[in-house]
Amino acid sequence: MFARIDHVGIAVEDLDAAIALYESTYGMELVYREAVIDQGVDAVLLDVGENHVELLSPLGPDTPVGKFLARKGPGMHHIAYQVPDIERALADLKAAGMRLIDEEFRIGIRGSHVAFLHPASTGGVLTEIVQPVDH
Amino acid sequence: MFARIDHVGIAVEDLDAAIALYESTYGMELVYREAVIDQGVDAVLLDVGENHVELLSPLGPDTPVGKFLARKGPGMHHIAYQVPDIERALADLKAAGMRLIDEEFRIGIRGSHVAFLHPASTGGVLTEIVQPVDH
Numbered sequence: 001m002f003a004r005i006d007h008v009g010i011a012v013e014d015l016d017a018a019i020a021l022y023e024s025t026y027g028m029e030l031v032y033r034e035a036v037i038d039q040g041v042d043a044v045l046l047d048v049g050e051n052h053v054e055l056l057s058p059l060g061p062d063t064p065v066g067k068f069l070a071r072k073g074p075g076m077h078h079i080a081y082q083v084p085d086i087e088r089a090l091a092d093l094k095a096a097g098m099r100l101i102d103e104e105f106r107i108g109i110r111g112s113h114v115a116f117l118h119p120a121s122t123g124g125v126l127t128e129i130v131q132p133v134d135h
Numbered sequence: 136m137f138a139r140i141d142h143v144g145i146a147v148e149d150l151d152a153a154i155a156l157y158e159s160t161y162g163m164e165l166v167y168r169e170a171v172i173d174q175g176v177d178a179v180l181l182d183v184g185e186n187h188v189e190l191l192s193p194l195g196p197d198t199p200v201g202k203f204l205a206r207k208g209p210g211m212h213h214i215a216y217q218v219p220d221i222e223r224a225l226a227d228l229k230a231a232g233m234r235l236i237d238e239e240f241r242i243g244i245r246g247s248h249v250a251f252l253h254p255a256s257t258g259g260v261l262t263e264i265v266q267p268v269d270h
Contacts, residue, residue, distance in 0.1 A: 001162040004184025005140050008214055010260055018258055025231045026216075027136040048216060049139025051186065075259035076211040079143055081161075081183060096160045123153055124210035125145055 001089055002081035006130040007045070007052035009078040011065050015042060015057035022046050022053055032110050041065050043109050054080075054109070078116070080128035086113045089129050093117065105131070136224055137216035141265040142180070142187035144213040146200050150177060150192035157181050157188055167245050176200050178244050189215075189244065213251070215263035221248045224264050228252065240266070 012018040022028045028046035035042050040063025044055040056077055058066035068077060083089040086105045094100060101116035108114030111133040119126050147153040157163045163181035170177050175198025179190040191212055193201035203212060218224040221240045229235060236251035243249030246268040254261050 002183050005143065005186040008140065008143060008211075010258070012258055014258075021258065025228070025233065048137050050184075051140040072207070073259055075254070076143075076214060079211060093160070098160065119210070123145070123147055123149075123156065124208055 001092060002083060002129070004082050005051050006080040006082040006128075006132070007054045008076060009054045009056050009080065009128070011056050011058075011068050011072075011074055011077040013057075013069060013074050015044065015055060018055045018057075019044060022055065028053060034109055035059065036109055038106070039064065039108075045109065078126035078128055080114070080130045083129045083131055086115060086129060086131040089131075090115055093129075097121070136227060137218060137264070139217050140186050141215040141217040141263075141267070142189045143211060144189045144191050144215065144263070146191050146193075146203050146207075146209050146212040148192075148204060148209050150179065150190060153190045153192075154179060157190065163188060169244055170194065171244055173241070174199065174243075180244060213261035213263055215249070215265045218264045218266055221250060221264060221266035224266075225250055228264075232256070 023030050023046065028048050030044060031047050032045040040059045042057040042059060046053045056065045058069060060066055099118040099121040101118050105113040105115045113131040115129055117127040154165065158165050163183050165179060165181050167180040175194045177192040177194060181188045191200045193204060195201055234253040234256040236253050240248040240250045248266040250264055252262040
């Protein structure tokens with residue numbers, strides 16, 4: 001069902017410091033930056049091989065990532081797996097009894113089709129599935 | 136410096152339930168299982184493309200993962216990046232001012248060479264570097 005890890009989403013308090021760490025120290029290429037208003041984040045994508053790191057800086061304290069930072073501090077926020085057909089993946093996961101945050105996909109960063117599974121049915125891991133736009 | 140995401144380590148309370156989720160529902164192949172006594176965990180590796188998920192079940196409450204579960208509950212525990220030469224990567228990271236948990240690599244799961252960076256210098260993300268044994 002899952003082709004690879006698409007990205008790991010990381011909640012950060014200081015986006016410039018995080019970009020310096022991942023780009024300069026770790027040597028990852030910064031490939032995309034977008035304010036995803038719908039999700040209340042300033043998001044930065046960096047390449048690491050076929051995978052990505054997604055740095056997430058909240059647009060305000062009442063956003064999901066703002067609340068996450070207040071509750072848990074900075075760190076890993078979610079994991080995203082790449083799927084070739086998100087509608088089929090959602091149908092299969094629902095049929096398997098998984099609880100979905102998104103019953104239908106929505107548009108995520110860089111025009112991708114994304115949906116989140118609920119941590120209550122994933123052992124506490126906020127899990128996203130992603131169909132990149134070029135699939 | 137980093138070739139790809141090697142794996143994401145996930146702390147679990149119920150290893151059998153987690154294996155059922157990742158293997159049966161997500162369709163990942165379980166490729167390896169090992170009690171890593173040194174780290175106090177029963178560890179299970181599953182393939183997802185070129186990446187892995189590493190399920191971590193503590194061998195006791197006083198282990199690092201046992202304490203993590205007591206403090207934070209189940210969920211994402213660490214991210215590991217693959218490197219072609221771990222000694223060079225450690226030297227480069229140290230030269231860049233990163234704080235290391237392991238100044239020298241040690242033997243991790245499946246005979247790999249691994250080292251951890253301290254979350255204090257990675258924005259709260261427990262970060263591992265891994266040189267697989269077949270490199």
